[in-house]
Amino acid sequence: MNQNSQKRPYRGGHTARPTTSRRPRHKGGGRSKSQGRAYIHPSKFINRATIGEAETPYEPTHRFADFPFSPKLHSNIAYKKYEVPSAIQDQAIPPILDGKDVIGLANTGTGKTAAFLLPIIEALSANKDPLSVLILAPTRELAQQIDEQFRAFSYGMKLYSTLIVGGMNMGRQISQLNRRPQVVIGTPGRTMDLIKRGVLSLDAVKVLVLDEADRMLDMGFINDIRTIASSTPAERQTLFFSATITPQIQELTREFLHSPVTVSVRTADTSERVDQDVVEASSKEEKMEKLLTMLGQDDFEKVLLFGETKYGVQRLSDSLEKSGFASVAIHGNKSQSQRQRALKAFKDNNARILVATDVAARGLDIPNVSHVINYDQPATYEDYVHRIGRTGRGNATGKALTFIERR
Ligand code: AMP
Numbered sequence: 001m002n003q004n005s006q007k008r009p010y011r012g013g014h015t016a017r018p019t020t021s022r023r024p025r026h027k028g029g030g031r032s033k034s035q036g037r038a039y040i041h042p043s044k045f046i047n048r049a050t051i052g053e054a055e056t057p058y059e060p061t062h063r064f065a066d067f068p069f070s071p072k073l074h075s076n077i078a079y080k081k082y083e084v085p086s087a088i089q090d091q092a093i094p095p096i097l098d099g100k101d102v103i104g105l106a107n108t109g110t111g112k113t114a115a116f117l118l119p120i121i122e123a124l125s126a127n128k129d130p131l132s133v134l135i136l137a138p139t140r141e142l143a144q145q146i147d148e149q150f151r152a153f154s155y156g157m158k159l160y161s162t163l164i165v166g167g168m169n170m171g172r173q174i175s176q177l178n179r180r181p182q183v184v185i186g187t188p189g190r191t192m193d194l195i196k197r198g199v200l201s202l203d204a205v206k207v208l209v210l211d212e213a214d215r216m217l218d219m220g221f222i223n224d225i226r227t228i229a230s231s232t233p234a235e236r237q238t239l240f241f242s243a244t245i246t247p248q249i250q251e252l253t254r255e256f257l258h259s260p261v262t263v264s265v266r267t268a269d270t271s272e273r274v275d276q277d278v279v280e281a282s283s284k285e286e287k288m289e290k291l292l293t294m295l296g297q298d299d300f301e302k303v304l305l306f307g308e309t310k311y312g313v314q315r316l317s318d319s320l321e322k323s324g325f326a327s328v329a330i331h332g333n334k335s336q337s338q339r340q341r342a343l344k345a346f347k348d349n350n351a352r353i354l355v356a357t358d359v360a361a362r363g364l365d366i367p368n369v370s371h372v373i374n375y376d377q378p379a380t381y382e383d384y385v386h387r388i389g390r391t392g393r394g395n396a397t398g399k400a401l402t403f404i405e406r407r
Contacts, residue, residue, distance in 0.1 A: 037308075037379045044381060045374075045402040047276040049392065058265075060090040067093055069118065070125050076153050077118070086111030087265040093119055099237055101257040105264040107243040107389070108142075108212070108364070113149050116209050116239050120183070121154045123207070128159065130180035132206045134232065136188055136225065138215040140165040140336055141343065141364050143185050146211065150183060159183070164200070166190045167336035174199050188216060188224035195231060205232040210256070213242040214249055215362055222248075229256050273392040274372075275399045282406040288319065291375065294401070295325050295353065301370040302346075304390050305355045307331075308376035316375060317355040327353035330360040358383050366390055374402040 062085055064077050085093065088106045095102050096119035106112040120133055137143040147163045154161075160181035164173045166189050177184070177200055184191075184200070194200035208229060210216065216225055229238075238257045242249050253260060279294075281287035294300055307313035310331040317329035328342035328351040339360065345351040347366060354366070358378065369391040378384040384402075391398025 037377065038381070040377065040381050040384065042278050042402075042404045045276055045278045045384070045400075045404070047274070049273050049275045049397040058087040058090070060085045060087070062090050062093070067118070067122075068097070069122050070157075072157055073118065073121055073125065073153065076155050076157075077114075079155075080152055082114065086115070088112050088263060089115045089118070091263040091265070092116070095261040095263075096120075096237075096239060097122065101238045101260040102240070103253050103257065103260045103262040104239065104241040105243070105245060105262065106241060109389075110265050112211070112241050113146055114153070116211075116241070117146070117150055117153055120207055120209075121150070121157065121159065124154070124159050124182050125157055128182055129204055129206070130182055131177075131184060131201065131204045133183040133209070134191075134202060134205050134207070134228075135183065135185045135209040135211060136191065136216065136228065137185065137211045138187065138219055138221070139359075139362050139364075140167060140187055141339065141360075142212060142362075143187055144340070145364075147185050150185070161185055164190045164194055165336070170194075188221040188228060191228055192224045195228065202228070202231040203233065205236055207237045207239065208232050208256075209239045209241070211241045212362075213240055213252065214244045214246065217248060217252075219359075225252075226255075273397050274388045275397060276388065276402070277400075278402050278404045280404055280406040287375070287403055290403075291373070292320075292323050292325070294371075294373070295320070299370065301352070302349070302368055303353045303371045303373060304361070304366065304369045304387075305353060305373045305375055306361070306378070306387050307355060307357060308379075310357060312376060313355050313357050313360075320353060320355070325353060326351060327355050329355040331357045332359060334360075358387065361390065362386070364390075369398060372398065372400040374400070377402060377404070 064074065064082060064085060088104055088110050092102050092104050092115040096116060104112055104115060124133065135146055137146055143163055143165050147161055150161045160179070161183035162173065162176040162181045162185070164184060164186035166187060173194070177194070191200065195202065210225065240253055240257055279290055281290055295303065305316065307316050310333045313329050313331045314333065317327045320327045328345050330339045330342050334342070342354065343364065346354040372388050372391045374384070374387060378387055388398070388400040391400060
């Protein structure tokens with residue numbers, strides 16, 4: 001049981017990223033240098049938070065007790081200290097329980113994971129067919145978080161899940177699959193590998209979940225997703241979650257879902273609850289000096305620092321270490337266990353500073369970040385909004401600082 005997740009704040013169904021045009025990204029890895037970076041006018045990095053305490057909380061129409069869940073599932077929900085359903089849970093659980101296809105427009109932090117897991121677990125408690133649920137997520141970390149929640153909610157129910165993600169031992173994943181768990185949670189790349197090797201058959205899938213579908217497309221997984229979906233029976237139930245709705249996303253929903261119910265919990269833009277400002281520097285030395293000064297201040301309690309490349313992030317983390325600021329780093333050159341350790345240290349407040357690339361930080365549920373610092377500017381405004389969305393969660397306002405070159 002993931003005790004830690006019980007303490008995390010929950011954002012009650014807000015937050016959306018703007019629907020801007022996207023450039024395709026390289027699958028699974030960082031953005032290559034040659035792709036360059038879009039120019040973003042510095043004024044876009046300056047903004048006072050406009051959403052504060054005044055925001056009206058969502059009034060759910062259900063209580064958890066209203067959902068026809070088994071007593072064991074109800075007690076697991078209570079153990080996780082979930083008292084009221086979030087907007088996405090309130091609105092998506094009933095149609096999912098009815099077996100309908102659902103499009104959930106919701107971001108991480110809205111409680112979307114439980115929105116799909118709870119009805120799935122309820123259905124599985126009545127029928128424990130192996131390999132009947134496949135959940136696809138863009139990153140290993142997100143897949144891991146879904147798995148942790150699955151384990152917590154299905155505790156004591158004799159339901160099993162297997163995580164199939166890259167960067168982890170494939171042999172072990174194969175032997176876990178051979179034990180025929182009910183739920184497989186995977187990233188598209190590794191899921192494809194295992195299908196191709198003939199060790200994963202999707203013939204028995206009854207429910208297919210595509211979580212953060214927009215991110216999966218961004219990461220270039222479109223073909224894998226199509227192949228995986230077409231390897232599952234056509235009469236399955238499909239649950240499709242995305243924070244944005246672009247023409248490509250709409251096309252996919254038409255392709256994969258039948259008469260779906262759409263539930264949207266997109267309201268305010270994340271950036272409205274974050275105080276944003278720029279920090280000017282005219283040289284690398286001045287930039288580092290300013291960063292160290294900021295990190296030395298007491299209010300920089302929990303800092304997520306973004307760098308552009310894997311190497312840049314590692315160098316930054318090493319320089320901080322040399323200057324006496326312990327930090328942890330996550331990027332594509334780190335092994336899965338190193339990333340997990342780093343993330344855990346940050347979540348558990350054992351590390352005050354996490355240095356990350358965009359790809360490594362995508363989709364992560366990182367609570368209570370006081371400051372997001374863009375040491376390197378993001379490649380697109382959309383990445384910017386995603387980065388700063390790591391702070392200012394719940395009713396808190398966060399702070400985001402972006403380094404710009406003094407001209
Ligand atoms: P998610 O959007 O699924 O990543 O969830 C974000 C965080 O909110 C996680 O830490 C969840 O455990 C937590 N959470 C989700 N739903 C609820 C709820 N109804 N009550 C309290 N916490 C919740």
